[in-house]
Amino acid sequence: MITTELKEHVLARWPEKRLVDVRIGLGYTAVRLDDDSVGVAYTFHREAASGCSVFKGKRPLAGRTTTEILDYLESSDPLEAAVGLACANALVNQPQPEHCEGDLLHFLSVGFLDRVGMVGFFGPLVAPLKKRSRELLIFERDVTRADGLLPAAEAFARLPQCDVAVITSTSLMLGQLDRLLEAASGCREVALVGASTPLAPEVFRPYQVTLLSGITVLDGPSVLQVVSEGGGMEFFGDSVRKVNVRV
Incomplete structure (x- = not known):
């Protein structure tokens, strides 16, 4: 699985560090390492266990090594997976020369004859992609978020009919990315x-x-505060930089 390959990639290329702070917010989860690097991942709080203690994993998280916590990338528990992915991102998502700053739409190749399949509802992208493409299909777990959304399960059958696929990386934590990329392989x-x-x-x-x-992440303390207060991307502001990498 891709999560296993990601874990092995990170372990092989980044030295082991220790976690000094972990915030599991309602919108995002954030991990700070002992070199002050911070990474985030989406929190699937609706899928969390019931009760007053929703995180059932290792405690305390602070003080543990990245080697230990990266194992959570392969967890079927969504909160553990979020901690694992945030840890990986704290290591991996550091500024690099090949990073291109800016919005996705400046780098995504979409033409007026293209059918675009969007997995996960990205509100700010919807109107521009509809304008630039022949058709936009949006697959979403919560179809009540907007009009015209299709059930997420339909993505596996309909992505092969698309020319462009825009896929939420949260699918890594749900164990669905392998199947989605197979469907989008054309x-x-x-x-x-x-x-x-x-x-x-x-x-x-x-x-x-x-x-x-x-x-x-440019300003770790600010991002940690936003996460603790239940905020997300719209509140990260200048504390983060949007970047794009050609594969």
């Missing part, structure tokens, strides 16, 4: 999108992914 352009995206092109190149669109 697309000319395949982008993994969102703050949860690990900017590791070597991992995704064999799967015909062509573009990674994620973030690097």
